[in-house]
Amino acid sequence: MALKVVSEALSHGGRQLVLSHDSAATATPMTFSLFLPPQAEQGRVPLVTYLSGLTCTHANVTDKGEYRRSCAELGLAFLAPDTSPRGEGVADADGWDIGLGAGFYVDATETPWSANYRMWSYVTDELPTLVEAEFPMLDMGAQAITGHSMGGHGALTVALRHPDRFRSVSAFAPIVAPSQVPWGEKAFTAYLGADRDAWRAHDAVALIESGARLPALKVDVGGADSFLERELKPELLEQACIAAGQPLELAIRPGYDHSYHFVSTFLPDHLAWHAERLR
Template structure:
């Protein structure tokens, strides 16, 4: 799978790249960013995937995430994909929370979304292959995953369905149970149809209740986040991991909101946490 280089810029002792490729999963041109710390020829580095939230592209975290300094220090490659297919031929919705910018990391089964909205396959299968084919220094056996909000939901559900593939899993202010919030109900009904049983594999709490397990988990959630009560409902994840007897560090951070001012504050902690678990 070939990629095109949009830009490669030196930053923090590494290279921040932006690339495009023709995706077979979505049938569209997809853009993603990769930060590669300096390394010696032949050296292999672990890879941390970051899934972004509603309305975002690769650019938000790439510009505001403050991950390059810790990733360079820990020698971790940082990959930021887009959140949905894009393009004039891709269907969209009037809302910011469905359609373009809101792929919810599912494989849609309902028309017209089922033609392009396969962000589950894109992240689970295609992105690792694109990285393996184009970034020789990426050790795809040392793979971690994280994300923010809708992307935190993506990171948790993808890892819970594929626990052997990801050595480390964390999330910033994740949507922990799409079955139990307006964002999730709108998106999963739209992409998957009305049968709520089909939604459970896209719900971190339901996956845990249905038996999925991770060895551990780090979650940061701001207590001044306007979406905490109505959409994110972090307590549902705390209750699910408690019922399951699963290790999880869920930190409620006083005063912090849902923005990149919050994410960037705790990014270095997350990168260090992943780096510890991704050391070969």
């Protein structure tokens, strides 16, 4: 599985890479970014995976996340995949909340999506296997995962179903219960079909209610987020965690919205939190 270096730049003493490859999972080319801190020149470093939100590519957090200084200081590698397959012949639909840029980190079972929309297999299997093989300085025994919005949903569900893989999990403005909000209902119906029981495997609140647990969980949401009440509903996650005895650090940040102005403000705090648990 040959990797192509799209770009490389020095930042805070580390290497910011953008790479592409042909994906077996999605049957399309895929692009991702990887920041290797300066400590990677001397030995193995922990890996933080970041899953992005609706309409995004790897480039949104890479360009606007402001994570490199913290990663360089803390000795963390930072992996950011794309949010959907792309390319000629890949299915799309009207609207920005389904289709290109909106893979929802599931393996679609419904046509036409099932041909390429296999983001669950990509982020849980193919991509980590690839970076482990190509970048031996990554310590895959010391992993954390985080994400924003749709990517927060992805981070929570990936970790809840792979609790032994991740020492810590965090999220920014996550869609915590996609089965109960319009974004998730629209995407899951299209990708997974009408059987709501099939949705539960990709719903963080449902997974916690069914017994899934995480070692550590941190969630930040902007108090002025326009999607807070309709799509995000962090209170559902809080209620599920309290009922299950699942530790949760939930912070509603007054005045902050859904944008990368919010994410970049608190991402260094999340990275420091992860670093403590990855030592």
